[in-house]
Amino acid sequence: MDRSKIIAVGLISGGLDSTLAACLLKEQGLQVLGLNFSTGFCKTDARRALNRPGEDPRRLRHEGLRAGADAEIAVEVVDIARDYLQMVLHPKHGYGKVMNPCIDCRIFMLQRAKTYMEEVGGHFLFTGEVLGQRPMSQHSRALELIAKEVGLEGMLLRPLSARAMEPTIPEKKGWVDRSLLGDITGRSRKSQIQLAERFGVVEYPQPSGGCCMLTDQNFGRRFADLLDHTEPENVNIEDLVFLKVGRHLRLSSEVKVVVARDEVECNFLERYRNSGWAAEALDCSSPLALVEGEPDEKQKSLIAAVTARYSSGRNRQQVRVRLSRQGQEEVFEVAPASEAECRRMLI
Amino acid sequence: METGNSAPLDLARLPAADRLLDVVGLFCPLPIIRTAAAMRHLQPGRVLEVLADDPVALVDMPNWCKSSGHGYLGWSAGDGGTLRFFIEVRQGSRVPPRAPVAS
Numbered sequence: 001m002d003r004s005k006i007i008a009v010g011l012i013s014g015g016l017d018s019t020l021a022a023c024l025l026k027e028q029g030l031q032v033l034g035l036n037f038s039t040g041f042c043k044t045d046a047r048r049a050l051n052r053p054g055e056d057p058r059r060l061r062h063e064g065l066r067a068g069a070d071a072e073i074a075v076e077v078v079d080i081a082r083d084y085l086q087m088v089l090h091p092k093h094g095y096g097k098v099m100n101p102c103i104d105c106r107i108f109m110l111q112r113a114k115t116y117m118e119e120v121g122g123h124f125l126f127t128g129e130v131l132g133q134r135p136m137s138q139h140s141r142a143l144e145l146i147a148k149e150v151g152l153e154g155m156l157l158r159p160l161s162a163r164a165m166e167p168t169i170p171e172k173k174g175w176v177d178r179s180l181l182g183d184i185t186g187r188s189r190k191s192q193i194q195l196a197e198r199f200g201v202v203e204y205p206q207p208s209g210g211c212c213m214l215t216d217q218n219f220g221r222r223f224a225d226l227l228d229h230t231e232p233e234n235v236n237i238e239d240l241v242f243l244k245v246g247r248h249l250r251l252s253s254e255v256k257v258v259v260a261r262d263e264v265e266c267n268f269l270e271r272y273r274n275s276g277w278a279a280e281a282l283d284c285s286s287p288l289a290l291v292e293g294e295p296d297e298k299q300k301s302l303i304a305a306v307t308a309r310y311s312s313g314r315n316r317q318q319v320r321v322r323l324s325r326q327g328q329e330e331v332f333e334v335a336p337a338s339e340a341e342c343r344r345m346l347i
Numbered sequence: 348m349e350t351g352n353s354a355p356l357d358l359a360r361l362p363a364a365d366r367l368l369d370v371v372g373l374f375c376p377l378p379i380i381r382t383a384a385a386m387r388h389l390q391p392g393r394v395l396e397v398l399a400d401d402p403v404a405l406v407d408m409p410n411w412c413k414s415s416g417h418g419y420l421g422w423s424a425g426d427g428g429t430l431r432f433f434i435e436v437r438q439g440s441r442v443p444p445r446a447p448v449a450s
Binding site: 033034036038045048049051055057058060061062064065066068069072073074075076077078079 | 374375376377379380383401402403404405406407409410411413414415416440441442
């Protein structure tokens with residue numbers, strides 16, 4: 001069989017597993033096309049947007065593109081952030097340990113990949129999933145459920161675990177030589193590391209719980225707080241931007257303040273200083289604090305005290321803090337909030 | 348593949364660009380997504396100049412070119428801390444002829 005006519009479309013995160021899955025198929029002479037989805041919840045993307053001076057760009061590289069360059073396969077990066085957010089807000093199969101809707105995420109991405117495959121005349125889909133590697137989305141029943149829900153039964157190949165699973169249509173039809181695929185299962189990385197050496201894949205990210213902010217405890221807490229205080233239909237991409245930076249303190253169900261932790265975060269938040277109140281301590285070095293919601297006078301005074309607490313005037317008796325919004329300005333002279341007070345409000 | 352340290356092109360020998368794409372203010376992967384979309388409208392042999400200010404593009408742009416099969420001609424420093432990238436559309440690139448999946 002001339003396998004060069006067979007087009008395999010894969011989800012390429014840029015992690016070692018998806019890189020190796022692509023390499024296994026390319027080695028058999030198939031045309032391999034990679035898809036990488038930009039969800040808006042990538043930790044590295046958030047670090048890029050902060051644009052810290054002096055950060056080595058190689059540490060912030062796009063791993064999907066790196067994988068594409070290493071395996072010499074086309075990887076298309078697709079922005080799915082707006083639709084992805086809707087899935088995250090309404091996961092049919094629920095969240096994992098944090099705010100990670102892993103099963104819905106796989107279904108969503110595979111549906112998108114299936115559409116892409118049909119558009120480019122692809123024959124089947126593949127992923128770098130390894131049977132039993134992750135508790136929620138990669139146990140046998142979940143893998144079957146995911147393929148079935150997407151309408152990909154028998155058409156979704158997991159090259160790294162294929163020989164530990166039932167043969168798929170690409171294997172039965174001879175598009176892929178099953179005997180050359182992997183039988184890897186479980187959480188050990190030993191087999192993948194050996195395979196990486198065989199393919200000369202050297203530069204790959206270390207497994208670290210992934211790049212997804214939805215599995216991050218701090219981000220998850222803030223996101224859950226946002227959902228507790230906002231109707232899902234009113235949550236948008238811009239709301240998520242704030243969850244990625246600063247200290248978040250909730251004053252009431254309607255009012256929250258985001259305080260920058262350093263100069264880089266100040267510069268980042270500065271871009272979003274528009275319709276809401278902003279607070280800055282005067283006469284000393286101060287973080288920028290942005291307010292969400294409409295604070296009353298007592299809350300404004302509390303915002304001033306919180307801002308003072310994180311300024312260089314934190315040990316003074318009194319600190320002057322300016323709250324401003326679109327030409328309005330109020331100056332408060334307050335005692336900096338105590339550590340305990342701030343901790344009580346911290347999300 | 349690491350190209351983050353590649354030297355800039357000689358200013359006197361910059362490739363002549365057929366089209367300019369300005370992605371200043373956007374952070375990766377958006378410059379790559381916009382670049383990929385712009386390349387679809389150019390014929391093989393044409394050169395796209397991409398003006399960016401995300402330093403990570405120094406790594407991502409050559410990686411994208413190697414992945415897609417297009418020709419990475421190099422980069423040069425632009426005004427105000429910007430970066431100018433030059434990419435040649437190659438015949439038989441690996442990118443399939445279709446519109447990108449939109450969000």
